[in-house]
Amino acid sequence: RIVERYTDAAREFLRGAGDKPFFLYLAHTAVHTPIRPGAAFAGKSANGRFGDWVEEVDWSTGRIIDTLRELGLDSRTLVIFTSDNGPWLIKGTDAGSAGPLRGGKGSTWEGGVREPTIALWPGTIAPGSVCDAVAGTIDLLPTAVALAGGTLPDGPVIDGRDISPLLLGKTTQSPRET
Numbered sequence: 001r002i003v004e005r006y007t008d009a010a011r012e013f014l015r016g017a018g019d020k021p022f023f024l025y026l027a028h029t030a031v032h033t034p035i036r037p038g039a040a041f042a043g044k045s046a047n048g049r050f051g052d053w054v055e056e057v058d059w060s061t062g063r064i065i066d067t068l069r070e071l072g073l074d075s076r077t078l079v080i081f082t083s084d085n086g087p088w089l090i091k092g093t094d095a096g097s098a099g100p101l102r103g104g105k106g107s108t109w110e111g112g113v114r115e116p117t118i119a120l121w122p123g124t125i126a127p128g129s130v131c132d133a134v135a136g137t138i139d140l141l142p143t144a145v146a147l148a149g150g151t152l153p154d155g156p157v158i159d160g161r162d163i164s165p166l167l168l169g170k171t172t173q174s175p176r177e178t
Helices: 002-017 048-070 089-095 137-147
Strands: 079-081 118-120
Touching: 002 048, 048 079, 048 089
Parallel strands: none
Antiparallel strands: 079 118
């Protein structure tokens, strides 16, 4: 029921935002141990309990995006969906898979740190666009600040980089590779 509660709280927050700028950060605890998908999702996927919970997070994300659409906020809202690390390998099938990549959570192998990211911003990010440039969650703060028209303070030093040119399709070159 935790995913449902997070989803309801996020949707309530969006409904209360009105025309004001907002920032919503939702870090699901789902797909972390203990693996306990909600009753509506238990036993539904072909990938065991972990897959059931992934499906529940997918449902949650869909409900939140539907709410953005209902409120007419979708075209002026950047949605980023990502993860912080790969699977927790010692947990076996309750931790997901890094597919063909070596390693997992706690390692510096690609299976531990190479995570997909989905960015949605209708009318701003081209649908179906793909970018394989190097970036990380550490880059989200400076990116959000830049997209909001702000500037970062001189101190403390922020290690992240503005990746908005990648998101907006203006470059395929990561600021980490220049």
